[in-house]
Amino acid sequence: MGKTIAQKIIKQHLKDQPFEDVNVINLDGVFCHEITTPIAIMDLVSRGKDRVFDPTKIKAVIDHVTPAKDSKTAEQGKILREWARRHGIKDFFDIGRNGVCHALFPEKGFVRPGYTIIMGDSHTCTYGAFGAFAAGVGTTDLEVGILKGVCTFKTPKTIKLVLNGKLKPGVYAKDVILNIVSRIGVAGATNVIIEYTGELVDQMSMEARMTLCNMAIEAGGTSGICYPDAVTVDYLWEYIKDDFKSREEAIAEYSKLISDDDAEYEAVYEYDFSDLTPQVSYGFKPDLIKPVSEMEGTPVDQIYIGSCTNGRIEDLRVAAEVLKGNKISDNVRAILSPSTPQIYSKALDEGIIKIFMDAGFCVSNPTCGACLGMSNGVLANGEVCASTTNRNFFGRMGKGGTVHLMSPATAAATAIKGKITNSKLFK
């Protein structure tokens, strides 16, 4: 029996199997942010175990509330900062160099095909876009990862999605994943890895693949995963060029990870997305999804473009194309948070920031804040946000607030009209 890509990676990293179906695996990366890590650090200190397994494999960032909004969040940053210094963790990203973790760490070359990565953040599944096995964990798993460089996982079961067709203009990876979550359901992939394959994925950029993998957790998935290919190697080349003689050699090496033809799957679903239209969420679960046309005219109070799902340069370019020469509606306010300083800087060079500002957007620094209602764009009771983020739980962006998930194109068009609407890019 052949193996899936996730099974191959787990096998390569297997350290122990202390019980049936409990795989203790070695980790290539333990990533940390200031919300879930400080309690792990404080617990290690109180146990007299204030150690790290390998400071080069630990990456840390302050990204959820930055700049700190009050004394409590300043304290969280301080605990992480001092810990990073104390243990010689060089890849620590403080304000000025910080960005949304799942955009920042891939950009720095920290995520590679075949790697095993955990982080105390459910959207760690984003890194599967690189053909890595990456999963969100809680603080205790993170703590053990920091201390020992290991984590336990069940032998991964996989659902294979074969995505076919070519997307219409104005339809994006976000529309694809919203539609997929609506088909699978919020618990449809619990304890399962979602493997994204097919010509549609082959054509996608790394940014689009990250959007796709990012929301695997919204279907309950342990991770999303794509096969590494020429697109992956091109994205990473600056960081891996010393490891290989040529790009072709890198592609050949990484291709060994691709699932075997006789690998076993829980299910295989084939979808053709040639006719897919822009999608939007309604209600308070991410599997409640409709075509934008059916939600047309729904008024909103705030537009938010950013997050680990859709705050990358491609997202900003698309939104700017929609916004160019337009003003946002008088009835709304709009916030852009480019996900990393590099994205922000690129957007400045390309004139994108000016387009957003001329349209009436507030341009915030890179941060996760608004997405989970912590800072930089929290909703008031009863308010509605058109958002490029990933969760529409009741109160997610602020107590009593409602969130409609959508693509950057749809969010930009909605900002101009003040009501949910399709972008001019969709015809």
Next chain:
Amino acid sequence: MKTFKGKVLFLDRSDINTDEIIPARYLTEITKEALKPYLLEDLELEGFSAENDIKDKSVIISRDNFGCGSSREHAPWALEVNGLNAVIASGFARIFRQNMFNCGMLAIELDEKIIDDLFKKYAGKIPDIEIDIEKSEIIISADGMTERIQFNISEYDKVLVKSNGWVEYADSSY
């Protein structure tokens, strides 16, 4: 080992997410105890009041996909500091379930029909409950009637509960 005995809190809905269990605005706290007043603050459920219904309860019974969404271990911690050491449901999100056992707490999955039956049988009541890990048995009683329900958790899950979590186990083993 923690104790798993007391009164039941029924939460009659699927997909109760970790934002509902403990909203992100309280993730700025750096001690578990500080989460205590905010448990289930954003859960809007007919007949449920966080203010009145959490007090003196020890075990939650709920439906499918309990604990979905964010990976925050603040969710089990908020339960723990309120004396709720176990959740029984027809399904759990992966990270939440693992977090519970990693903290030495219990997340027990029962068949949807059994859960449904418990909701019907104990509607409007607050039964007493005890969970016996050795016998893999839930003992639930109300109005002088007692029933026993068998459950399955893995040997590994039992080890985590008995050793009060994963940190000590991992540090001594690897």
